[in-house]
Amino acid sequence: MKKHSLALLACLVFAFFAIPSAFPQATDWTKIAIPPLPAFHPQQPKRIELANGMIIFLQEDHELPLIDGSMRIRGGSISEPANKIGMLDLYGEVWRNGGTKSQTGDQLDDFLEARAAKVETNNAPDSTSISFSCLKEDFDDVFKIFNDLLRAPEFRADKLDLAQKEMNDAISRRNDDASGIAQRESAKLAYGANNPYVRQAEYATVAAVTREDLVNWHKTHVYPNRIILGIVGDFDSGALEAKLRAAFGDWARGPDWTKPEIDFHSAKPGYYLVLKDDVNQSSIDMVELGIKRENPDYYATQVFNEAFGGGFSSRLFKSIRTAQGLAYGVGGGIGSSFDHPGVVRFQMGTKSVSTVDAINAIYKEIDDLPSHPITDEEIKNAKDSILNAFVFRFDSPAKILFEKMTYEFYGLPLDYLEHYQAAVEKVTKEQVAEAAAKYIHRDQLAVLVVGNTAEFGKPLTTLGSVTNIDITIPPPPSAASAEKAPTSSNPEGKALALKVAQALGGLDKIKTVKSVHTVLAENEANGSPVPIDVTIVYPDKMHVSIPIATGTITVIVTPTLGMMSAEGGGIKDLSDSQKKENSEQIRRDLLFLAQHADDPAFIFAANGSEKIGNVDAAIVDVSGAGVTMRWYVDPSNGRVLSETYTAMGQSGPFQGQTDLSDWTTTEGITLPGTHTNKQDGKVSSVVKTTSIQFNPKIDPKLFDKPVGDGKPAQ
């Protein structure tokens, strides 16, 4: 151990005097000399403007034998049509994977990977981009591919199909993770659900995109006067400039890009809830509209953000994480974007039970601001933190290049960084307090909670009225089109419907059935049979009870009620989508639909035939009472062999199919004794009828909400 360390000596001296002292003292780290940072004038990229308007930045960096480049082109997903959301995501993928006129994407993959090189395309709300990275020695080969993709992309259809499948997969997974849901839904609250910066792709909008759309986008957007190209690496600027001029110099200018007019309408203030019952931590986001970068208060907000919700030493971190232990991640501030408003956002994750307390803890920090504005000391620390770390904005040639490209893109002066530093230095305490008051409105915040309400310590309603957000994923059009609602009956369809009714026992006979009581045995894909007791009163009441180990689960759906209860547990309201799904189940019932075989309000349209097993089954598209489905009818006997429909599962809609078999006659009515249910082609359950009773005696209280059974869920 070294005894003569200056630091150690200083610390002993200090300790000697400090012990009796109760107030904070300068300690030894403050005595460590901090010499001035040597003047640093990093090399700036060379800016070239071609006659056709293309801007090029060249930044030499000879440390490693690599060359990297990126081209940003104006126009992106904020300009895509509302019925084709996701088009630019597909464009960004298929631009590269779809290959060039002369080479497929797969051939490009082989060529580039053999050289450990990359050429990639991408998209953003206001731009698209194409970039490359390669060893210096491969530059000419790689640049040729880059240029081919830029000028002659092919957007091959097989890669569009693959990209659409991948996007559908992403859509199907988007509700799997609570923090992802919070991020997405809070952005929609801040900007408005249909705002082009935050609207989301759906199965239908993805399916609507064609190869033509991608080809047209490219044709109408990729012009040299909309392009900023930056290249960094081990090259000679003069020689490279000559190459680039040769490659792009004669490319004709196109019309300039016009940014679309975009409205920003935050959701109305209040509380918004996404129920997620497989988590034990709530994701909380409190948002309202923020500011644009050009706002003169921007620098004051930068200082405020650092002090209030930035790093370890910010108020939110100190209070909510360090002092109260309520969250691992917490932070936020007044957000800004270059050319559109950013988002004021406060964000954290806290255990379900402390959800309301954690929201109140953020409120408290906001409420304290007028009476305890950010202090001189906090301002000093925040400014020090921003200014001392400033050098990291330009500590590599590549970072400098990308900063310049960004300023060029948004029309800021290229020496913006130097302005920034001076402007932050000048920010006063008053300006910080004013900015906080001007841009953070406690009563304007939309507060989103993604969480498990059953575990909340206090219901969210103790804070105010709560709006439930239904995040159910709208069904894929493939499913919808499979049983696309027919617009009118045709004679063949009506005849088949009557034949189906006849096979069930005759139209008059089945019309006498107003209600059914059935006991079923359900076998899940891998489980033992579960008895299910179902009473249905057509067209809109259903009572289901299922015995499980801990008691009985009851589900009741009527036009005014949708609930589920568990013995000894609680009562939970079904979500809107669950309610809708259950009530549609009643009306998808074969008996119910067949009762309407001669009802002009119901549509039965014959639509060709398809092999089901050995039978050439007649297809009948059925629509009425708010449901749409497809029957596959055995034309020889009128039996419905299979039904397809779109149903709502826990993780979104799925393509449902039910195969009907074991036809059995009870009281003169012939119904299938076995229902084999499939989801997206996979058997999910087999349901066998144990007993069936038509027009049973029904307890009038059967469809009433049970009372006094456990605590109500929220």
Place this chain on the structure above:
Amino acid sequence: MKSRQLAFFTLFLATTTFCAAQDLASFEKRITVKKLPNGLTVLVCERPEAPVFSFFTQVDVGSVQDPQGETGLAHMFEHMAFKGTDKIGTKNYPAEKLALEKVEKIYAQYIYERDKRVGRDDQKVKGLEAAWKAAMKDAQQYVIPNQFPQIIESNGGEGMNASTSYDQTEYFYSFPENRLELWAYLESERFLHPVMREFYTERNVVIEERRMRTDSNPIGRLLEQFTTAAFQAHPYHRPTIGWMPDLNTFSATDASNFFRKYYIPSNMVVAVVGDVKTSTTIPLLEKYFGRIPSQETPDERTTTEPPQNSERRVVLQEQSQPLYLEGYHRPDYRSADDAVYDAIADLMSNGRTSRLYRSLVRDKKIASDSAGFTGLPGNKYPHLFAFYAFPMPGHTTTEMADAIHSEIERLKTEDISDEELKMIKTRAKANLLRSLGNNEGLASELTLFQTRYGDWRELFHAVDRIDKVSKADIRRVAQQTFVATNRTVGVIETATPAKGDSTQGGAQ
């Protein structure tokens, strides 16, 4: 910029391929390693590109060293290393020290009573819990919250953070170069005089981290169950974040004991990379880090995982979309075949030419993503080589398993092509090259290789080892490793709607 003339400028004049040896020669000139008398290794790498530097402190201790019943402790200490010292973060250390000792005394009594198997007195538990909380409140009056990180932040610290894994704990950030001595002071003090202040509030923060990463995330839940199943004897079977009951039990005293036992100079490598002069930096490092007293190396024996002799399966019924994961036991990173596993991972997973992408995503269109990777959950001890696939809508995890297995079968029965082998080797070299261009990345890699091999040069030699991999090696290692009895499978299945609703819904 200086390095250019020395190493790189001539590199491409003569040849179309570069070689790692030449990079190594350049770094030899710029890197100095010194083992201090107390056993701590310091490493300085001059990279005068901009007036900044980055550092990594690599501590050769991870959650594998968590004591029995105290899982999560290595990670907990990492959090505590931001709480300051006896000089930073306190208004009056002597008084605070006494107050913290009192907290520990009462907490020990509280836990003793709380966890009594027989004869627990609930009133007493309540009383002790209240007394413990009162003692914490008393100790809190001496605290200057977050002063340690605040000093770093206001001095321009960039990317300040730390991480704990099964194998190691790392501390890192970057500073403007004029803060080198301040950094050396702060970083050495944090390991000379750590103070376990605000321990139990920070423990709640860590518990929230567990809720976020593991409990509330279906993939987090799968990985925890999967790893637990794959390892039965070796401490890899315990999560780094810690089991909830342990998190609710271990104490600041436990964390101090852990620190004293494992945070010893011989377990630490500190690297500084950036615009620094070796001639002045080494003495500075000696001055500050030399103060940490040397200690005897602790007994770090662990149980070696015995061979697995039957397949294990973990199936999670979740509300989320399906996922397939499988892992096979393989030897640790010192194995002669380590580079062969790296080559297999690259072949199977890297980019759009990878076998799993081409088969499962591009051609069969049954998965949106699929890859194989090594190092699960760490690589210091024998670990897993794993494969995963995310099924596209309408496809099953069984299809994923079948498709992955047929690709594995190809590895075992057919030689990979010349093009593939060349591609793997070219990419290994290029990846190394791309990793050399930034201070943080270099500091991280250099400390890791110095720790694992006792020589940072292994970072460059690793590429040479990949260069020696043959087609026969790949077949042999695939045949040895990817066999059913050596496999653990982890699956997320989407719970069927109706009954999932019923059982998880209102009945809370």
